[in-house]
Structure formats: C-alpha cells, structure tokens
Amino acid sequence: MSFLTDDKLVIIGAGGMIGSNMAQTAAMMRLTPNICLYDPYLPGLEGVAEEIRHCGFQGLNMTFTDNFEEALKGAKYIVSSGGAPRKDGMTREDLLKGNSEIAADLGEHIKRLCPDVKHVVIIFNPADITGLVTMLHAGIDPRRVTTLAALDSTRLQSELAKHFGVAQSEVTGARTFGGHGEQMAVFASNAKVAGKPLKDYMGTDKLTKEQWEEIRTKTTKGGANIIKLRGRSSFQSPAYCSIEMIAAAMGGAEFPWPAGTFVNNDKFQNIMMAMDTKIGKDGIVTYNMPEGTPEEMAELEASYKHLVDLRNQVIEMGVIPAVEDWGTINKHFAK
Incomplete structure (x- = not known):
C-alpha cells in the first residue's frame, strides 16, 4: 500500500485528544510514512505513539518528541492543535491572548527550522486569528496557511x-x-x-x-x-x-x-x-x-x-x- 508522499508531516499537540485522533487518522489515510508527533507532555505523547504502534500500520515510521526544534526541523506539512482548549462557558475569543502568543512562537520556529514548508493547518482557537499570527511570524506565503472552518x-x-x-x-x-x-x-x-x-x-x-x-x-x-x-x-x-x-x-x-x-x-x-x-x-x-x-x-x-x-x-x-x-x-x- 503506497503513501501520498514521503514528506515529513508534523502533528503539534499530539498528546491531546485532537492531536492523537489526528495522528491515527493520518496513519489510516496513509498520507506519509514520515509522521512526527510533538507535545510538551512526554508521558501522554509516548502513550499516543505506543497506541499507534499497536495498530500495526504497515510501512509507518512514526516518531515522537517533546523537543520543538527536533519536531519541526525539515517539516513540509504541519497541523497544529497546540493551543489551550475551550472550556464550558468560554467563547473562542476568550483564548485570544494566550493562544495568539503560542501562534507567534510557532511561526518563529517555522521561519527558522522549516521555511520551505508546503502547507500549515491551524486549528486552535480563535483559529482565524491564530492562523493569521502563525503565517505572519513564519514569513511564508499566506496562501500556504489554512484554518479550520x-x-x-x-x-x-x-x-x-x-x-x-x-x-x-x-x-x-x-x-x-x-x-x-x-x-x-x-x-x-x-x-x-x-x-x-x-x-x-x-x-x-x-x-x-x-x-x-x-x-x-x-x-x-x-x-x-x-x-x-x-x-x-x-x-x-x-x-x-x-x-x-x-x-x-x-x-x-x-x-x-x-x-x-x-x-x-x-x-x-x-x-x-x-x-x-x-x-x-x-x-x-x-x-x-x-x-x-x-x-x-x-x-x-x-x-x-x-x-x-x-x-x-x-x-x-x-x-x-x-x-x-x-x-x-x-x-x-x-x-
């Protein structure tokens, strides 16, 4: 069974519920054998990686790391759910300041570690703004960033x-x-x-x-x-x-x-x-x-x-x- 590409796909926030589901979905869809999972919480991240291994996907070479630089180096595709989640009673806009700062940091890392990234999907809220902030700080073509709508x-x-x-x-x-x-x-x-x-x-x-x-x-x-x-x-x-x-x-x-x-x-x-x-x-x-x-x-x-x-x-x-x-x-x- 072939993959769409061999390019590196990085899933940020992979230790969480969204990220772990993204990892499994990407593996099931056979996008690339080269999937890297990133999350600052290593035990949860390792647990996700172990579960994906236990699925027995053929040809998959999934890696995981809590080192942001290691994760992003050489990435060609990125999907990030790496912001704070919304809780009961909160609007997406309540997350504006903290998640915008996270987006700016992500963009700076992209600029330094993988400036030739082909596409970035941002899904952490408020996604329209965090996507804009990421794109600006990454220094990449604005047409290479999309947000979940x-x-x-x-x-x-x-x-x-x-x-x-x-x-x-x-x-x-x-x-x-x-x-x-x-x-x-x-x-x-x-x-x-x-x-x-x-x-x-x-x-x-x-x-x-x-x-x-x-x-x-x-x-x-x-x-x-x-x-x-x-x-x-x-x-x-x-x-x-x-x-x-x-x-x-x-x-x-x-x-x-x-x-x-x-x-x-x-x-x-x-x-x-x-x-x-x-x-x-x-x-x-x-x-x-x-x-x-x-x-x-x-x-x-x-x-x-x-x-x-x-x-x-x-x-x-x-x-x-x-x-x-x-x-x-x-x-x-x-x-």
Missing part, C-alpha cells in the same frame, strides 16, 4: 439533515463563511435537501421561521453544545476535518468544505476568514467570494468586522505589528 458548515449540514430526517449527505450546499465563531455568516440560499432548494421549504410548515432560527443557533453554538454534552471541547470532528485539509495539500482528495484563508481584496482586507476555498495539491490555496442573499452578505460583512476587531486587539497586544508594518516580519508583505 469546516466544522461550522458540517454542523449546519447535520442540523438540517436531522430536521428533515434525511441522510446527512443528502444535504448539499450548506455553508458558513467568515469567522469560525458565533459571529459566523450562515448561508442557506444555495443549500438543497434531497435535491430540492432549501429556500422552497422556508416559511412553510416543513421549516418555519422559528425552526430555521433554532437550526441557526444550534449551528453557531455547536461547539459549545459538545462541551456541555461531553464535558470537553470537540476532538473527533476537528481532528478528522483538519487531516482531510492537509491531505488535500499533500496530493489527496479535494477538500469539500470552506477553509479559513488569507483574504485581501476590495471588500475584505488583511484578514484570515472562511471562504469558498480550494486547497491545491501544491499546498497553495485559492478562493472565491461567497455568493448569497443581501442578508447573508450583510452577515458576512459583520463577521469580517468582528475579525478585524480581534486582529486589532492582537496588534495592540504587540503580538503582531500594525498592518502597514507586516513586511518587517514577512517578506510577502514588503512594499
């Missing part, structure tokens, strides 16, 4: 499928864009249920206004609901989706969901946010602007403004320089 869309798809009593795969075109947070923009205008446009159901007894609002709320608060149900933040879904993302960059199947990507156009400037993306097999991300109703586009604008506020807070903290000075730490922004 797919969960918002898969949660919308899931809620619609449960409501209509159909298989989840029969709900298509359900998407959220903008920020990965409760201020996300929920797009329903292009969604279909078993081939029929969702808009045809709206305002009828099959999907009343109140029912739609409940679905929207369950979507935007899906992560918080997992915490209440399981007593901890999501780990299976972010692990799987993030490995699907890195797999696309490594030459695997196309990633079918929105991803957070760097955006700088005439409408949204210098921000990381979920768009209609394509993660290329060369590790480069391209995107299209979402198309929706005036109400949906207004939501997207509001989500963007929320992200700009978070970005500016990080600038005020001194974690990243002012936008006009980004070229001082990343040559891709040099004027």
Whole structure:
C-alpha cells in the first residue's frame, strides 16, 4: 500500500485528544510514512505513539518528541492543535491572548527550522486569528496557511439533515463563511435537501421561521453544545476535518468544505476568514467570494468586522505589528 508522499508531516499537540485522533487518522489515510508527533507532555505523547504502534500500520515510521526544534526541523506539512482548549462557558475569543502568543512562537520556529514548508493547518482557537499570527511570524506565503472552518458548515449540514430526517449527505450546499465563531455568516440560499432548494421549504410548515432560527443557533453554538454534552471541547470532528485539509495539500482528495484563508481584496482586507476555498495539491490555496442573499452578505460583512476587531486587539497586544508594518516580519508583505 503506497503513501501520498514521503514528506515529513508534523502533528503539534499530539498528546491531546485532537492531536492523537489526528495522528491515527493520518496513519489510516496513509498520507506519509514520515509522521512526527510533538507535545510538551512526554508521558501522554509516548502513550499516543505506543497506541499507534499497536495498530500495526504497515510501512509507518512514526516518531515522537517533546523537543520543538527536533519536531519541526525539515517539516513540509504541519497541523497544529497546540493551543489551550475551550472550556464550558468560554467563547473562542476568550483564548485570544494566550493562544495568539503560542501562534507567534510557532511561526518563529517555522521561519527558522522549516521555511520551505508546503502547507500549515491551524486549528486552535480563535483559529482565524491564530492562523493569521502563525503565517505572519513564519514569513511564508499566506496562501500556504489554512484554518479550520469546516466544522461550522458540517454542523449546519447535520442540523438540517436531522430536521428533515434525511441522510446527512443528502444535504448539499450548506455553508458558513467568515469567522469560525458565533459571529459566523450562515448561508442557506444555495443549500438543497434531497435535491430540492432549501429556500422552497422556508416559511412553510416543513421549516418555519422559528425552526430555521433554532437550526441557526444550534449551528453557531455547536461547539459549545459538545462541551456541555461531553464535558470537553470537540476532538473527533476537528481532528478528522483538519487531516482531510492537509491531505488535500499533500496530493489527496479535494477538500469539500470552506477553509479559513488569507483574504485581501476590495471588500475584505488583511484578514484570515472562511471562504469558498480550494486547497491545491501544491499546498497553495485559492478562493472565491461567497455568493448569497443581501442578508447573508450583510452577515458576512459583520463577521469580517468582528475579525478585524480581534486582529486589532492582537496588534495592540504587540503580538503582531500594525498592518502597514507586516513586511518587517514577512517578506510577502514588503512594499
């Protein structure tokens, strides 16, 4: 059985629940034999590595280390869940300062140890901001960094499928864009249920206004609901989706969901946010602007403004320089 590539894939935070699930998923998907697991907590990390060995994956040469430099040296692909997790009652934004500082440190290590990295996936919250901070400090092409935003869309798809009593795969075109947070923009205008446009159901007894609002709320608060149900933040879904993302960059199947990507156009400037993306097999991300109703586009604008506020807070903290000075730490922004 062959692998997609022999390039080194590093999973950061591999001793945790998300990271350990990422490690197993990457091995099961046979992305590369060269997987390195990193976590500062060595006993837990070694336990994960032992369990992966006990799976008996053929041809796998998995290594593990609590030495950050050893882990990142020569890495071509990186997936990081290495931030503080969200707890009950917390929003993603509550993690802003601490996790932004972690992201800055990760970026500096990438710049020094693996500047030719092909793709980086950041999933620790608030992911739009931590991804932006990582990319800037790493000094790499902004198109080589994505953040996890797919969960918002898969949660919308899931809620619609449960409501209509159909298989989840029969709900298509359900998407959220903008920020990965409760201020996300929920797009329903292009969604279909078993081939029929969702808009045809709206305002009828099959999907009343109140029912739609409940679905929207369950979507935007899906992560918080997992915490209440399981007593901890999501780990299976972010692990799987993030490995699907890195797999696309490594030459695997196309990633079918929105991803957070760097955006700088005439409408949204210098921000990381979920768009209609394509993660290329060369590790480069391209995107299209979402198309929706005036109400949906207004939501997207509001989500963007929320992200700009978070970005500016990080600038005020001194974690990243002012936008006009980004070229001082990343040559891709040099004027």
